[in-house]
Amino acid sequence: MTSASPSPAKDWQSQLYRHPLAWVLLLACAHVISRVAISDGMKWDESEQILWSQQFLLGYGAQPPAYSWLQWLVGQLLGPTVLSLSLVKHSLIVLTYVLAWQTGRALLPAKGAFWVAGGLLLMLPFGWDSVRDQTHTILVTAMTFGAWWMTLRQVRAPALINFVGLGIFCGVGMLAKYSFAMLIGVFAVAAFSVPQVRRALLGRGWWLAPLIGLLIFAPHGYWLLHHWREATTETINKMDISTQVSHLKGLGALANAVFSTLGLWLLVSLASYRSRLWKADAAPSPAADAALPEWRIWAWPLLWRYLALVFAILVGMVLVGDVSSFKQRWVLPLTAVAPLALYVWRPRLLADGVGRGYTTTVLVFALVFLTLATVRPWQSNLRKDPDELNHPVAQLSASLAAAGYDGKGVIVGSDNMVAAMLRSRNPQAYATACTAEFGRMADCLAQARAKAAQTGSGLLYIARMDKATPAWWEPVLATAPGATIQDLTLPFSHMRASTPPMHYQFVWLPAPITP
Numbered sequence: 001m002t003s004a005s006p007s008p009a010k011d012w013q014s015q016l017y018r019h020p021l022a023w024v025l026l027l028a029c030a031h032v033i034s035r036v037a038i039s040d041g042m043k044w045d046e047s048e049q050i051l052w053s054q055q056f057l058l059g060y061g062a063q064p065p066a067y068s069w070l071q072w073l074v075g076q077l078l079g080p081t082v083l084s085l086s087l088v089k090h091s092l093i094v095l096t097y098v099l100a101w102q103t104g105r106a107l108l109p110a111k112g113a114f115w116v117a118g119g120l121l122l123m124l125p126f127g128w129d130s131v132r133d134q135t136h137t138i139l140v141t142a143m144t145f146g147a148w149w150m151t152l153r154q155v156r157a158p159a160l161i162n163f164v165g166l167g168i169f170c171g172v173g174m175l176a177k178y179s180f181a182m183l184i185g186v187f188a189v190a191a192f193s194v195p196q197v198r199r200a201l202l203g204r205g206w207w208l209a210p211l212i213g214l215l216i217f218a219p220h221g222y223w224l225l226h227h228w229r230e231a232t233t234e235t236i237n238k239m240d241i242s243t244q245v246s247h248l249k250g251l252g253a254l255a256n257a258v259f260s261t262l263g264l265w266l267l268v269s270l271a272s273y274r275s276r277l278w279k280a281d282a283a284p285s286p287a288a289d290a291a292l293p294e295w296r297i298w299a300w301p302l303l304w305r306y307l308a309l310v311f312a313i314l315v316g317m318v319l320v321g322d323v324s325s326f327k328q329r330w331v332l333p334l335t336a337v338a339p340l341a342l343y344v345w346r347p348r349l350l351a352d353g354v355g356r357g358y359t360t361t362v363l364v365f366a367l368v369f370l371t372l373a374t375v376r377p378w379q380s381n382l383r384k385d386p387d388e389l390n391h392p393v394a395q396l397s398a399s400l401a402a403a404g405y406d407g408k409g410v411i412v413g414s415d416n417m418v419a420a421m422l423r424s425r426n427p428q429a430y431a432t433a434c435t436a437e438f439g440r441m442a443d444c445l446a447q448a449r450a451k452a453a454q455t456g457s458g459l460l461y462i463a464r465m466d467k468a469t470p471a472w473w474e475p476v477l478a479t480a481p482g483a484t485i486q487d488l489t490l491p492f493s494h495m496r497a498s499t500p501p502m503h504y505q506f507v508w509l510p511a512p513i514t515p
Helices: 012-018 020-038 044-052 066-078 082-105 110-121 129-133 136-156 160-176 180-192 195-201 208-226 228-239 247-277 286-291 296-319 328-335 338-345 356-374 376-383 393-402 416-425 441-455 470-479
Strands: 410-413 430-433 459-464 486-490 502-509
Touching: 012 020, 012 110, 012 356, 020 082, 020 356, 044 066, 044 082, 044 129, 044 416, 044 430, 066 082, 066 136, 066 160, 082 110, 082 129, 082 136, 082 338, 110 338, 110 356, 129 136, 129 356, 136 160, 136 180, 136 195, 136 296, 136 328, 160 180, 160 208, 180 195, 180 296, 180 328, 195 296, 208 228, 247 296, 247 328, 247 338, 247 356, 296 328, 296 338, 356 376, 393 416, 393 486, 393 502, 410 416, 410 441, 416 430, 416 459, 430 441, 441 459, 441 470, 459 470, 470 502
Parallel strands: 410 430, 410 459
Antiparallel strands: 459 502, 486 502
16 A cells, blocks of 8 residues: 555556546446346346336336336337346446546546446445346436536536536436435535535526426326325335334344445445545644645535435434335435545545555456356356246247237236246237235236227236246136136256246137127
8 A cells, every 4th residue: 555656657547547438338238248148037127117118108106207218218129128128227327337437526536536436336236236136226326426416516617507417317316216305305405504515506597406307307296196105105115114113123224224235335445445544634734724625625514414414314214204124225326425425535545556456346346246147047056046037038938829829919927027028028019917916906907908908909817836826816717717727837047957947827818808
């Protein structure tokens, strides 16, 4: 840490800091190629997008629609494929890194901006979970950094375009996840508590930001007013709000979510910067004050107050709101700015020759996550526990075709995954999943039958029997008396021959279907 830094001409890390976009794009391309090559199967969030993006709607249930709109747009060109899923996801991952870099660059040199974006990769809900199976969280994290970038630009160089950008990022952020409203509120309180930031955000044209944000959100907001219960029930259930659960359990769940989000980044930072983290920048003096960056006088209060308010509210949700369950993906957008706060707190970490181990670790984990993503189907083989990426999608579709299914009509699956996987092989079909969750199965089955009758097409009911139970067929057969359940047994992909095969059951009802 104390050795002289290499000459700029020979310092590969300096070259990396100056040209990070090319490497990020290369990494994203590698992930897309890997995902398309390894499996036609789909995880939960991926399959959800295949089903939701079949049509352009103002709302899709428990999640805002922005991600599904993007998936719908790409699907018009590439169809409901793993390629279209992967392109949308990794394009947004690249956008998130770019906006994180721009946020850091608003205050820091290129090395610091790289470390802010690199810190995001070291947060497991983004670096790993976003690759494995996430959608909305990626988009809301990108919009979070976009809002921070516009705010920092406005304080340092006021301009109307910053308010336009802030409005766009906040409007799309609300269309990405409803929790973005909490982020806006916390950020506003922190920002208006700092005089320099308050004056900048109330400068000429300030009204453009809320106006543009509201206009972007308004169409979905109208839908939300009429579907409030549908949009909130699932999230409230996941939060596990109960006065019968101890606050200690809730605090433990919160601590686990926070550490799972920030823990790896904190450990890498501690190992990379060591004593420099605890050593003050300089003793208070006029000369020391002059040596500090001019932005630190307002940026540090803004960032620490924001993060302090975030953690205070999360703790308050446990102690006052009786929330006892937290997800890493909820914590990520709220705390993703923590690396920027670190370098604002300790600008000396940006000195020449400092933090080379941090950069190396970021690159190592980028390759580790790419490798883990590529070998996922074979990892299931080692665990002797196949998952969705091991489903024989092509063979299943071919077997159904051999049994008479025409590749069209309405597909009714026992869960999102089997319905979406089949639609990816039969793009002319309409797919939906009918489950007993929230007591909506009867309505779902009735709607599917009505759609088949209206379009003059057939009905395919299919269940993957590793998840569904025989009871799933009872309401299905009640709507199709006399139908016969047929069985399919197919070997898993990328699994050893001794692995028990996958068991599917299906019913195919050719057109015409009576209402």
